[in-house]
Amino acid sequence: MKTIQTLAATFRVPLKLAEKRLDQIRRREYEGSLLNSYIKFNIARYQPASTPEKSETAIYAYYDPSDDNLTPAQIIIQVDEQTLSTQDELLFSPHGPFDRIEEQQLQNFADCKPVNFHDLDYTRDRRISLRLKNLAIRYYNSAFKFIVQRKDIEKVMHFYGAEL
Structure with missing residues (x-):
């Protein structure tokens, strides 16, 4: 009851409205936790037929069928621990070659961390530079799989006057 009174006083609304809104918020939180539990349960059950697990640095590509x-x-870059801790950048061609990821393999990369536009650069030899040092600092050296969106590569290339 004290929470409802605090809400009503803070937002200057009637007690009934504050009570209704608090109920809505609690239901959404509960629905969110149920959905999260459902997703975690299904991820644990999922066992793909082929797993592109490598301990060394590898670059994968996902081609959207639509x-x-x-x-x-998306380009997914898996970096080994030594490369992440010793190299400032990783260079790759925006045209590949890449190991192709099929839709049923995407679950293997659910722990990918996003790469920002500012983590990328374009080099004179027409390659993309991924600033590993930025990622290591941002993720405290605990992330080893990173996802780069095509739109971010296109933005970097456009900035330098290059075309994909």
């Missing part, structure tokens, strides 16, 4: 399928929608 897209043009000419360029990858």
